[in-house]
Amino acid sequence: MNSKLDADISRRRFLVSTSMAATVALLAPRHMFAQDEGLVQTARRTAAAATITVQQLLGKISVLMGAGGNIAVLPGRDGNVLIDGGYAGARPKITAALASISSDPIKHLINTHWHFDHTDGNEWLHSAGATILSHTNTRKHLSTATRVEGWNFTFPPSPPGGIPAEVFDDERTVQLNGMTIALKHYAPAHTDGDISVHFTSADIFHVGDTFWNGYYPFIDYSTGGSIDGMIRATGANLAKVTDSMIVIPGHGAVGDKSQLAFYHDLLVGAREKVAALKKQGKSLNEIVSAKPTAATDAKWGNGFRKPKDFIGDVFLGV
Ligand SMILES: [Zn+2]
Numbered sequence: 001m002n003s004k005l006d007a008d009i010s011r012r013r014f015l016v017s018t019s020m021a022a023t024v025a026l027l028a029p030r031h032m033f034a035q036d037e038g039l040v041q042t043a044r045r046t047a048a049a050a051t052i053t054v055q056q057l058l059g060k061i062s063v064l065m066g067a068g069g070n071i072a073v074l075p076g077r078d079g080n081v082l083i084d085g086g087y088a089g090a091r092p093k094i095t096a097a098l099a100s101i102s103s104d105p106i107k108h109l110i111n112t113h114w115h116f117d118h119t120d121g122n123e124w125l126h127s128a129g130a131t132i133l134s135h136t137n138t139r140k141h142l143s144t145a146t147r148v149e150g151w152n153f154t155f156p157p158s159p160p161g162g163i164p165a166e167v168f169d170d171e172r173t174v175q176l177n178g179m180t181i182a183l184k185h186y187a188p189a190h191t192d193g194d195i196s197v198h199f200t201s202a203d204i205f206h207v208g209d210t211f212w213n214g215y216y217p218f219i220d221y222s223t224g225g226s227i228d229g230m231i232r233a234t235g236a237n238l239a240k241v242t243d244s245m246i247v248i249p250g251h252g253a254v255g256d257k258s259q260l261a262f263y264h265d266l267l268v269g270a271r272e273k274v275a276a277l278k279k280q281g282k283s284l285n286e287i288v289s290a291k292p293t294a295a296t297d298a299k300w301g302n303g304f305r306k307p308k309d310f311i312g313d314v315f316l317g318v
Pocket of ligand 1: 113115190209250
C-alpha cells in the first residue's frame, strides 16, 4: 500500500477517535475504549485530565466527583476523613479540591470496596498521612493478584502503603471530627467487600457501588457480586433510608430515597425480564436484541456500562 494512503487512514482514525473521546467525555467521563486499550489502563491514563467538581452537603461534608468513584470528605480537628480515594493519577486535582474545602491534613481513608476506581489513590493518600480502614475482603483483594473478568484485567497486589491497615467484618463505628460514622458490611452485592458509611448526625449515607444513580451498574461476579446480591443490598438501603436522608452513590449524582427506589425497581424489572427470556432458552445475544431494558436505556445506558453490558451482568446471575 502506498504510504500516503496509510497516513490518511491513520489520520482519519485519529480524528474519529478524538471526536469520539470528546463526545464520550461529555456524556460520561468514565467510559473507556475497551477494544483499543484495556478499560483499566485507559481509566488510569486519563485520570490526570479529569474534571473534579466539589458539592457541599450538610454538616461540613462534601463530595468530590469525577476522579473515579464519588469521594466523600469530612474535615475537622481529627484531620480530613475521606470515603474512597479515586484514581491515583487524579492526585493533583484531588489535592486541589481538598484544599478548597479545608486546610486540615489527610488523616483517615475508608474504602467502600476494593475496586481500583475507589482505591487507586490509597497509596498516595497513605503517604500523605491517611490510615486506611476497610472490610476484611477489601484488604484480601488488595493484598493479592485479583482478576476481574468483566474488565478483562488482573490487578497485581497493591503496593504495601495502599493496603488497609485496619479492617472489620460486620460493623464498625468510628468517632471523628465530632461525627459518629457507622460502617456496615453488606452481604455480597457488587463485590464481597462492600460497606455503607453513615454519617449519623448529618444523616448522610454513602452506599458505595451498591447504588449507581443514573447509570447501569457494573456487577463484579469475579469477587462475589451478583444481581441478586445487588437487589438485596438495594433493599437494605431502602429499608434504612428516610425521606430526608442524603444518599451518596458510588457513581452518579447525590440522590435520595425516591431515586434509590427507582433504581431498585429497575434492577428487579431487569432481572425478571432477563430471567424469563433465559428460561425460554434465549441466548444472551437474543436477549440483548429483545431490549428488555428499553425503557431506561436512553438515560441509564450512556455511562460506563452500556445496556448490553448490564444485561450481560444480569444474565450471568439468573
Ligand atoms: Zn466498584
